[in-house]
Amino acid sequence: MLTLAPEHAPRAAVFAQPDALGFAEYLLHAHGRRSIVYVAAAEPARLPPAFAERAIVIGAERLASAAPQAGIDWSGAVVVATLASTSVARVATLVSGLAAVAGLGALIVVTTPHRIENEAVFRDCLASVGLHPAFVGRTLADNFRRERSVALAVVDAPLAALLAEPPAPPQQRPLAVIATYNDADVIAQLALQHLASGIDLHFVDNWSADGTYEILAELARAHGERVALERWPAGGPVEKYLWTELLDRKAEIGSAHPGRWIVHIDSDELWRSPWPELSLAEAFGVAERYGATAVGASMFTFVPTRDGFSAADEPLEFFTHFTYPPHDSYETLLRAWRQPESRIDLSSSGGHEACFAPRSVFPYRFPLFHYPFRSEAQARRKLYRDRLPRFVAEECERGWHVHFTELGCDERFVSLPDLLHRHDPATFRSSYLLEMISDAVMRRRRGSLLV
Amino acid sequence: MMTEDDRAAAGLLEWAVCEALLRLPPVLPPNARTTEIPLMQLLVKLARPRSYVQLGVGEGAAFVAVCSAARAYQTETICFGIDDWPDEPETLREMLGTCYPPARLLRGGPREYAAWFEDGSVDAVYLADAAAIEGVGALEPWLPKLSSAAVVAVAGIRGGGGAARIWEELAARYPVRLEPGVAAGLGVVVAGDEVPSALERLVWTCGREPNYLALIGALGDQAAALLPERDHGRANEGAARVLGELRAHADGELARLCERVMRRDYGEAFTVGAVFRAFLRREPEPIEAEYWETLAAHGTPLHELVAGFDLLPEFRAASDLRRLLTFQELNRALDAADRSAGAAAC
Secondary structure (H helix, E strand, O other): OOEEOHHHOOOOOOOEOHHHHHHHHHHHHHOOOOEEEEEEOOOOOOOOHHHHHHEEEEEHHHHHHHOOOOOOOHHHEEEEEEOOOOOHHHHHHHHHHHHHHHHOOOEEEEEEEEEOOOHHHHHHHHHOOOOOOOEEEEEEOEOOOOOEEEEEEEEOHHHHHHHHOOOOOOOOOOEEEEEEOOOOOOHHHHHHHHHHOOOEEEEEEOOOOOOHHHHHHHHHHHHHHHEEEEEOOOOOOOOOEOHHHHHHHHHHHHHOOOOOEEEEEEOOEEEOOOOOOOOHHHHHHHHHHHOOOEEEEEEEEEOOOOOOOOOOOOHHHHOOEEEOOOOHHHHOOEEEEEOOOOOOEOOOOOOOEOEOOOOOEOOOOEEEEEOOOOOHHHHHHHHHHHHHHHEOHHHHHOOOOHHHHOOOOOOOOOOOHHHOEEOOOOOHHHHOHHHHHOOHHHHHHOOOOOO | OOOHHHHHHHHHHHHHHHHHHHOOOOOOOOOOOOOOHHHHHHHHHHHOOOEEEEEOOOOOHHHHHHHHHHHHOOOOOEEEEEEOOOOOOHHHHHHHHHHOOOEEEEEOOHHHHHOOOOOOOEEEEEEOOOOOOOHHHHOHHHHHHEEEEEEEEEEOOOOOHHHHHHHHHHHHHOOOEEOOOOOOOEEEEEOOOOOOHHHHHHHHHHHHOHHHHHHHHHHHHHHHHHHHHHHHHHHOOOHHHHHHHHHHHHHHHHHHHHHHHHHOOOOOOOOHHHHHHHHHHOOOOOOOHHHHHHHHHOOOOHHHHHHHOOOOHHHOHHHHHHHHHHHHHHHHHHHHHHHHHHHHHO
16 A cells, blocks of 8 residues: 655556556566566556566567667566557567567467457467467556456467377376365266366265265266275364365375376366366476476455256256356465375465475466356355354364355345356457466455556 | 346345445555545445545545455555545555555545556546535546546536536536535546446446435445444443444344345335345355245244354454445335325325
8 A cells, every 4th residue: 555645656557457467567577587677668668666667668669679688687588568659560579579678488368459350360479470378368558447458469489389299198187186075066077077078076965965075986987987085084073174174185195196187176166277288288388398397376256146956957058157266265276286205284274385395386276166156055055054163273273264264144145136247258368368377356355456 | 038048147236235334444544535436436346446546535445445445345455545645544545555555545636647547548537526626627637537337427516616516527528427426526427438347237237226326325324323333332441331332233124124125025126125136145044955945935034044144253343334334225126115105095
């Protein structure tokens, strides 16, 4: 929070493409780079002062004419540019400059200045000069009106090269370790989605009493070695929801599979590939070949806009609207890892982060769809019977389970669609690109939309 | 004729309205005016403004409440509070820094800062204190800044003076408005023609059902009286006593309300009875949904059902206050409806 006297106030409260600027800072840290270079299309660049102070601001002509001699370590730089100019010739100059610094190792975030109807055209345009984006999508045009209208591309040459290869999952199929407790309405549908995307499943059922175990047993029979099932704790049902111990059990299961990708998934979650043309397993294959040993996720929580979800419904079709995570604690969801020789630590962070060393985190997050409350009846059973009375007091005191404990007795779980974001399966990955692959939501929550 | 979908949508709107009106901001500056808070929370929830400018902030109760609502409802609103504070508002700044970073306090007059914003860019303007910020002319430079989804709220429209004159001008310019009976007066005009549909439906509903506006106004008055007491209670260990009184009071109001609701049918949609039912549906169902249905089918009095919900004591404190506010107001509204029906019969 700043308090600004008029004489010190910036000239305008409006600035362009706020998430693109924040994304450059995200990449700076995620890739361990050293500088941000902002290529200004017009002088003076209208940037938030704090960003301008941290970035090297140069003109398009300088980028094109003197890239190698500019005194900038391009292999340690994140370059942000907008293809804005009054002439085609100047745009061409800028694009050729970007191609030059990409060749020198720069990581590039490039946007269009105005609305673009078809971002595939933008992709093709960049590709024609040798800039092959790893991601193309849309971002906010400005910090006030926030139309998702301008196109944004991420040019990460090594990643683009991997994506150009034929899709291939890791040598061993990734294994999801999933704890379940009374999830009969949704567990089969989400399990089948994961199986179809090339993920094997190991279920740890916490002695469900609603038929979940029986559904899983049937699933295991149908899918053979791809689905494992155990009841936990082995001694029988317990009164409390032993989350710490459950996380330790998950880590233990993972430790039996050195070299394999392990994904810690909750029973109401669906991990997805960030690239529509790749399965989830193939996406882990890309991350692995990129050199990563851990992958994080961005969570999108789906909220029912009508009541009555049942086991006969497909979550991806029934739930049409989502919201962002309610708490900052969801900023880190580093829950997929390539299993090292020894057991990793999952429980210290309450399951939010797989801790092990050395660890190389894939710089782009995968989307994680979350379906915690699916109908009024299921939500009330889950909240008031299966969770709140069963939480361990010490875990609550550590701030865990806050997404449940902050809900009151007067909650309703079906919402007006107007209060949520609409999920369009065909355009989601493009429209919410930065929310998906980076920490854009949390940055906005911390004030990135303000000068 | 209402379809099943219409009824479901009406129920969701009722819930959205009730929840926002009955919500208590987690923190507020002490000894602050709080009358307008319920309606401002509701506006944030339904209008989901991308940007909010408050002219006149003072100690900041309404500003903090709006910021808290923006956080709770994940509207990603950027909030600007403009006031000519004699000194740096450090305490308020610290509070906002914790509860809502996407907020800025701008020290100076509203005219000075109007140029800071682009035309057509601001979704919500709240003129909180016309007297303190240059009188009638305070809003004028902001009108071009309003977006096509804009709403404008004005406090103190019944107090005469500058705010009342501004309201007259706004009401003449923008015919779509809400004017609940909040003490000292809070008026809202819909200035844009592309406001979110939830807000459109609220305006439409209020136009059809005056009880909605009465409910909003009464809740504002109640919040003004009770919020400072709540915060005082927190600080002085008086909370238990205050909440105990609230609980007893709420139970009395509920008993009275249950009795009359059992006696008569208040119709299908958009009536106080429907609001009441929406509120009752928000109470926790005892473990199994079927339990509620079974008891209801056997005609068990509503107050016994609600008493039966007392299964989770740790979650009751906040709802006690909410219940009191709702039950009191519903009784008041029904009293008025009865009086009006009696007068018509005569």
